[in-house]
Amino acid sequence: xxxxxxxxxxxxxxxxxxxxxxxxxxxxxxxxxxxxxxxxxxxxxxxxxxxxxxxxxxxxxxxxxxxxxxxxxxxxxxxxxxxxxxxxxxxxxxxxxxxxxxxxxxxxxxxxxxxxxxxxxxxxxxxxxxxxxxxxxxxxxxxxxxxxxxxxxxxxxxxxxxxxxxxxxxxxxxxxxx
Numbered sequence: 001x002x003x004x005x006x007x008x009x010x011x012x013x014x015x016x017x018x019x020x021x022x023x024x025x026x027x028x029x030x031x032x033x034x035x036x037x038x039x040x041x042x043x044x045x046x047x048x049x050x051x052x053x054x055x056x057x058x059x060x061x062x063x064x065x066x067x068x069x070x071x072x073x074x075x076x077x078x079x080x081x082x083x084x085x086x087x088x089x090x091x092x093x094x095x096x097x098x099x100x101x102x103x104x105x106x107x108x109x110x111x112x113x114x115x116x117x118x119x120x121x122x123x124x125x126x127x128x129x130x131x132x133x134x135x136x137x138x139x140x141x142x143x144x145x146x147x148x149x150x151x152x153x154x155x156x157x158x159x160x161x162x163x164x165x166x167x168x169x170x171x172x173x174x175x176x177x178x
Contacts, residue, residue: 012049012056016066019055023068026106030073031055031066034104037112038064041119060126063119076101083121087114 020032038045038057045063048056055066062078077083080090080100089110092101104110 012047015049015053016047016055019053019068027068027073030104031068034066034073034075034110034115037110037115038119041116042123045119045123057119059123060129063122063126071105073104074101075104077118077122079122079125080118082125083118085118087111087117089114089118 016035020028020035022028023031035055035057042059042063044059046058048058050056050065057063057066064075064077067074067076074092076093077090077100079098080093081096081098083100085100089102090100092103093099102110102115
């Protein structure tokens with residue numbers, strides 16, 4: 001397992017372990033159990049510590065975050081809306097265009113195999129964006145054809161108010177102004 005996203009000079013994995021230990025209740029046990037399932041689903045997952053103390057699991061981008069609140073442990077999948085969830089584990093943040101979350105309350109059990117399937121799907125989704133770019137290198141832009149030259153403009157006529165010269169016609173001197 002790779003470790004990054006340190007805080008206070010300590011590895012993220014240590015900070016996450018400390019958070020789990022500090023909780024000393026069902027929330028610590030639940031977060032620890034979910035962390036184990038995440039690592040079992042993807043041994044190459046990267047643990048990070050972001051946003052002033054949030055455990056984050058990444059692989060080619062963020063997979064999910066693990067937040068603890070008074071009455072819930074929340075696992076938020078950044079691209080959860082794009083994942084198939086036949087076991088209907090997602091039960092929070094269902095209205096968004098990108099994220100989905102799994103709220104776990106005290107005493108609730110999560111289907112381990114369905115959760116691992118979500119993790120693997122999220123890893124594959126993150127990796128698919130990179131592999132498409134790698135498989136299809138950018139084509140060099142074709143040069144634009146030169147624009148045809150503009151036809152020459154006719155010479156401007158000099159404007160003059162004096163009679164007999166080309167340009168603006170002059171008013172007769174003996175007409176009153178309207």
